[in-house]
Amino acid sequence: MSLQQIQQLTATDMAAVNRHIFSQLNSDVALINQLGIYIVNSGGKRLRPLLAVLAARALGYQGEQHLSIAAIIEFIHTSTLLHDDVVDESTLRRGKQTANAVFGNQASVLVGDFLYSRSFQMMVELNNMRIMHILADATNIIAEGEVLQLMNINDPDTTEQSYMQVIYCKTAKLFEAATQLAAVIAEQPEAIVESMQRYGMHLGTAFQLIDDVLDYQADASELGKNIGDDLAEGKPTLPLIYALKHGTAEQQSLIKAAITDGNGLTHLDAIMAALNETKAFEYTRKIAEQEAENARQALVNIPESEYKDALLALADIAVSRNH
Helix, strand or coil: CCCCHHHCCCHHHHHHHHHHHHHHHCCHHHHHHHHHHHHCCCCCCCHHHHHHHHCCCCCCCCCCCEEEEEEEEEHHHHHHHHHHHHHHHCCCECEEEEEHHHHHHHHHHHHHHHHHHHHHHHHHHCCCCCHHHHHHHHEEEHHHHHHHHHHHHHCCCHHHHHHHHHHHHHHHHHHHHHHHHHHHHHCCCCCHHHHHHHHHHHHHHHHHHHHHHHHHHCCCHHHHHCCHHHCCCCCCHHHHHHHHHHHHHHHHHHHHHHHHHHCHHHHHHHHHHHHHHCCCCCCCCCHHCCCCCCHCCCCCCCCCCCCHHHHHHHHHHHHHHHC
């Protein structure tokens, strides 16, 4: 099943999610409306809300709370993007100028805060303490991940274990919350809730690891951001961590200096050669494929349906995509 087929399968639900998102963006403050609409309209796969919708339907859910869950998840994700781009001083995302490049850092941070707080208002409306608990924990863990990543920047001694923890906090946790919450609102047995939770966690991890590879290998116009952004910011992602461990002394020295000084783009060709020669990309893809298989295995006790097929297909798409 292709991504286009998955989008067709969920078109009605996702249209309702988008209407809910825009209705909740409404504010008496004009700048909030302008910046919020700019970031929400700036493309993106809407993968996290899509997961919430697919997981709910795969479990036979027939209500409407999945629409609110999907919108809340997207608001949390969008707020983290606004804050991330300020911290990283990014200028390009999804092929467009970042909100901070257009509206300024102060507006981006404050509107990110608005989206966070609006998401909690939406949670309260669901009147379900377990939903509140899962989302509050997820939001806190995401924030911890941001701080962990900040601590790792310009640190060539970052371990693979430490980096995988950053991935879990920053990316996988929100995937996990999306699919776990679908099982909660569908009032599934705890074993199914845990299965959906594991699926989201492993899928999110696979997705981020492939992002790490694409930061070096994708076409900039397809990726929607500048190639080598992670390297330019001194972020020790898994390909660099692996090459540091397995490269020659000269390669190790070059990569360490690039991470420490954040000047990697001036030596991009040599660093790319080191990543290729050490098979760092192959290693990262191998780990991503293992995570995708773990995601598929988590669904073994989920009833057969076209929605389950879509969830399985997303595990394949996560590791085979080129942007």
